[in-house]
Amino acid sequence: MNIFAGLTRYAEKYEVKNTRDFSEEELSEFTSAKIVQSEYGMSVCFLMASGGQTYIPVSRNSVCKVGDVVDPHKAKVLILQKGDDVITRIEI
Numbered sequence: 001m002n003i004f005a006g007l008t009r010y011a012e013k014y015e016v017k018n019t020r021d022f023s024e025e026e027l028s029e030f031t032s033a034k035i036v037q038s039e040y041g042m043s044v045c046f047l048m049a050s051g052g053q054t055y056i057p058v059s060r061n062s063v064c065k066v067g068d069v070v071d072p073h074k075a076k077v078l079i080l081q082k083g084d085d086v087i088t089r090i091e092i
Contacts, residue, residue, distance in 0.1 A: 014080035014087065022072050030054075033070035035092070044070050044090045059089040068092070 030046040035058065037043075042064065043055040058064060059078050076091040 012082055014082045014085075016078055017081045017086070018077075018079040019091070020077050020079075022075065022077060026077075027072055030072075033072060033075075035064045035066050035068040035070065037066050042066060044075075044092075056088055056090050059091040062090070062092040064092040 029049060031049050032047045033044050035042050036045045036055070038055060038057065040057065042058045042062075044058060046054050046056070048054060064070075070090070070092060074092070078089040078091050080087050080089060
């Protein structure tokens with residue numbers, strides 16, 4: 001009998017399930033985007049056309065620094081999954 005069979009695994013990695021460009025609809029939702037420091041690392045701060053802002057974390061493979069302006073035509077939307085958990089990241 002394998003001693004690891006049936007044991008809970010910890011620190012499994014998220015896998016990329018989808019990579020895509022921003023849709024035209026998404027591009028029309030915000031007026032600008034820049035890299036900001038957030039609680040767990042860097043995020044993209046999107047200034048929304050309808051007012052306010054929203055944040056999406058940056059992927060670990062991104063090459064950027066706080067204060068960088070994001071060109072949404074060069075950025076990618078990443079959908080990551082680990083088990084039933086699905087998260088979104090932005091890759092610069």
